[in-house]
Amino acid sequence: MEYLSNILFAIVLVAGIGFFTKNVLRLSRNIKLGRDVDVSDNKSQRWKNMAKIALGQTKMVVRPVAGFLHIIVYVGFIIINLEVLEIIIDGLFGTHRIFALLGSVYNLLIGSFEILAVLVIVAVVIFWIRRNVIRIKRFINPEMKGWPKNDGNIILYIELVLMTLFLTMNAADYQLQLLDAPHYTKAGAFPASQFIASLFSDMSISSLIILERTAWWLHIIGILCFLNYLYYSKHLHILLAFPNTYYGSVEPKGKLNNLEAITKEVKLMMDPSADPFAAPTEDASVPEKFGASDVKDLSWVQLLNAYTCTECGRCTSSCPANLTGKKLSPRKIMMDTRDRLEEVGKNIDANKGVFVDDGKQLLGDYITNEELWACTTCNACVEECPVSISPLSIIQDMRRYLVMEQSAAPVELNNMMSNIENNGAPWPYNQMDRLNWVEE
Amino acid sequence: MSNDKLRVPTMGQCMAEGKQPEILFWVGSAGSFDDRAKKITRAFVKILNKANVDFAVLGTEESCTGDVAKRAGNEFLFQMQALMNIEVLNGYGIKKIVTCDPHSYNCLKNEYPGLGGNYEVVHHTQFIQDLINSEKLNVSGSLYKGKRITFHDPCYLGRANNEYNAPREVLKNTDADIVEMKRHKQTALCCGAGGAQMFKEPEKGDKDINVLRTEDALSTKPNIIATGCPYCITMMTDGVKNKEKEDTVKVMDIAEIIATAEEL
Ligand code: SF4
Numbered sequence: 001m002e003y004l005s006n007i008l009f010a011i012v013l014v015a016g017i018g019f020f021t022k023n024v025l026r027l028s029r030n031i032k033l034g035r036d037v038d039v040s041d042n043k044s045q046r047w048k049n050m051a052k053i054a055l056g057q058t059k060m061v062v063r064p065v066a067g068f069l070h071i072i073v074y075v076g077f078i079i080i081n082l083e084v085l086e087i088i089i090d091g092l093f094g095t096h097r098i099f100a101l102l103g104s105v106y107n108l109l110i111g112s113f114e115i116l117a118v119l120v121i122v123a124v125v126i127f128w129i130r131r132n133v134i135r136i137k138r139f140i141n142p143e144m145k146g147w148p149k150n151d152g153n154i155i156l157y158i159e160l161v162l163m164t165l166f167l168t169m170n171a172a173d174y175q176l177q178l179l180d181a182p183h184y185t186k187a188g189a190f191p192a193s194q195f196i197a198s199l200f201s202d203m204s205i206s207s208l209i210i211l212e213r214t215a216w217w218l219h220i221i222g223i224l225c226f227l228n229y230l231y232y233s234k235h236l237h238i239l240l241a242f243p244n245t246y247y248g249s250v251e252p253k254g255k256l257n258n259l260e261a262i263t264k265e266v267k268l269m270m271d272p273s274a275d276p277f278a279a280p281t282e283d284a285s286v287p288e289k290f291g292a293s294d295v296k297d298l299s300w301v302q303l304l305n306a307y308t309c310t311e312c313g314r315c316t317s318s319c320p321a322n323l324t325g326k327k328l329s330p331r332k333i334m335m336d337t338r339d340r341l342e343e344v345g346k347n348i349d350a351n352k353g354v355f356v357d358d359g360k361q362l363l364g365d366y367i368t369n370e371e372l373w374a375c376t377t378c379n380a381c382v383e384e385c386p387v388s389i390s391p392l393s394i395i396q397d398m399r400r401y402l403v404m405e406q407s408a409a410p411v412e413l414n415n416m417m418s419n420i421e422n423n424g425a426p427w428p429y430n431q432m433d434r435l436n437w438v439e440e
Numbered sequence: 441m442s443n444d445k446l447r448v449p450t451m452g453q454c455m456a457e458g459k460q461p462e463i464l465f466w467v468g469s470a471g472s473f474d475d476r477a478k479k480i481t482r483a484f485v486k487i488l489n490k491a492n493v494d495f496a497v498l499g500t501e502e503s504c505t506g507d508v509a510k511r512a513g514n515e516f517l518f519q520m521q522a523l524m525n526i527e528v529l530n531g532y533g534i535k536k537i538v539t540c541d542p543h544s545y546n547c548l549k550n551e552y553p554g555l556g557g558n559y560e561v562v563h564h565t566q567f568i569q570d571l572i573n574s575e576k577l578n579v580s581g582s583l584y585k586g587k588r589i590t591f592h593d594p595c596y597l598g599r600a601n602n603e604y605n606a607p608r609e610v611l612k613n614t615d616a617d618i619v620e621m622k623r624h625k626q627t628a629l630c631c632g633a634g635g636a637q638m639f640k641e642p643e644k645g646d647k648d649i650n651v652l653r654t655e656d657a658l659s660t661k662p663n664i665i666a667t668g669c670p671y672c673i674t675m676m677t678d679g680v681k682n683k684e685k686e687d688t689v690k691v692m693d694i695a696e697i698i699a700t701a702e703e704l
């Protein structure tokens with residue numbers, strides 16, 4: 001009987017982490033459905049980007065109010081992890097506040113956790129008001145209806161509950177310490193929860209213990225639930241922001257990759273000594289698909305982007321097309337990519353590990369041509385994104401598919417392109433007139 | 441502007457004379473054919489001539505960079521153009537290129553190297569700044585004293601290539617008051633022409649992008665909207681017309697502002 005709670009705790013912990021591992025494996029399998037890209041270059045720059053953008057939150061502070069509040073919640077989150085470590089050790093070994101042996105450092109730690117917890121509660125309340133009362137425009141775009149909207153609020157509720165449980169647990173503990181209850185080591189400083197503790201002053205030791213244990217259990221169960229909620233939520237960014245900022249582009253934003261498969265073909269076409277009737281070489285047997293019409297045509301970094309997207313809408317709120325009422329929303333491009341990838345993943349799960357054609361694809365069923373053609377390739381979305389996502393790269397790859405596989409460009413663009421082919425300029429002017437401006 | 445004849449040698453001529461110019465001026469399709477952009481080309485050449493820059497153009501050997509085809513999604517056409525141009529450029533042993541078009545600038549600088557075209561590429565605003573810094577060009581006129589100039593960042597110069605300062609530094613050499621729009625530098629709004637939009641009708645919406653951007657600019661109460669891209673010039677000029685402000689607000693390229701300041 002004595003070890004019952006320890007065993008129970010171990011079971012809960014293993015189950016929580018087990019489910020989480022399953023989700024991580026699913027996530028990485030889905031991401032690997034993407035095309036391979038070489039990202040082994042510029043290692044030191046990549047580490048720097050990760051340190052600056054993910055750890056240092058440099059992109060968040062561009063919008064100071066949201067940035068400041070976000071940093072509070074972010075630091076709160078990291079600090080909570082220290083607390084969780086203590087809870088896990090206590091839970092497994094039946095100790096209580098094991099880190100108390102750190103002495104005055106421990107008091108300092110618990111004291112600052114408490115202050116952070118209060119700040120997090122304040123931040124979360126302000127976040128909730130921004131989403132639901134002030135209704136800041138980027139939170140109410142069409143793609144934010146339904147699950148994405150609820151998701152945003154659910155996370156806030158979870159954080160609120162976790163912080164309240166943490167403070168309640170401390171308050172009860174503090175009260176027990178004051179009453180010299182056995183097993184409750186005198187340790188920690190309680191700058192915030194002491195005020196809650198005064199509400200408990202009439203309670204007996206046994207009911208205080210029940211309260212403290214309940215809060216303790218709910219707190220750790222809540223954290224494990226939250227961990228498993230991540231996979232279904234935009235909150236996945238708290239983990240993926242790190243790899244995503246590492247693998248994000250290290251090139252100037254204006255640089256669009258050159259497709260290698262095309263270079264080979266073009267060089268062959270332009271080579272006067274090439275024999276057009278030569279037997280095709282072996283590697284030419286399966287012609288490569290140009291551009292992207294479904295998630296598997298995108299690179300795995302683009303798929304990682306999709307899972308990392310926080311749905312914050314900074315991209316959309318700065319997109320010239322979206323600001324002028326066009327259908328395009330770079331955030332929706334990312335959300336659609338993730339939704340389609342999830343759909344493909346579920347298809348694979350349901351069919352014993354192989355994808356069975358479902359007659360759907362990212363292009364058309366999720367993202368329309370109209371959205372793709374509205375993009376000015378201005379890079380505002382890429383600049384804004386706090387976690388180094390490029391919605392533009394997906395738009396470009398899908399345009400490539402439309403033009404090179406389907407010849408589905410708008411008529412005016414087809415005219416422009418045939419002008420380039422025929423006269424070497426996007427307008428119908430003769431190349432021989434290129435220098436006429438000198439004499440005019 | 442005076443009508444002295446422009447000195448515009450071509451690479452072909454230089455080659456025939458056994459000379460290798462220091463820098464190639466990439467005029468670009470807009471700069472060669474678009475009536476408004478041709479004025480920018482001429483203004484920039486006046487500056488080059490005034491500063492005695494040893495340059496040449498490709499003339500009829502120049503062809504579209506292929507940038508706009510690439511943005512539209514036609515990688516085939518882009519690479520055909522690029523490989524053709526690279527053959528010409530490498531044939532002449534070109535080392536350094538200057539251009540007035542940020543789209544050509546971006547494409548030559550970032551996308552040609554992967555196809556075998558390695559050059560030092562500068563935008564004309566950077567080049568003018570260098571000329572001023574090295575005292576090869578002196579901007580002394582007080583033509584713009586008391587005038588308000590606001591600079592619209594071209595996406596392919598600014599965000600795409602992180603150049604926000606050169607055009608502003610150049611403008612500081614005039615006596616104008618430089619006023620910034622609320623959205624400027626990293627947060628500047630596109631003029632609406634990029635990504636091949638210049639060549640098509642916009643998708644359905646409730647406003648045109650160039651009108652929105654012109655509103656940004658007009659809210660600074662400028663005398664001149666300055667920029668550094670032929671496409672931005674077109675879009676902003678149309679925007680100003682849409683707002684019926686063409687009598688009081690001019691849209692000018694940095695090269696034109698400097699050339700007129702110097703009464704070239
Ligand atoms: S690059 Fe395209 S999607 Fe991104 S902000 Fe600009 S117009 Fe919008």
Ligand code: SF4
Nearest residue numbers: 309310312313315385
């Ligand atoms: S792509 Fe980036 S900026 Fe856009 S919603 Fe996602 S996280 Fe936010």
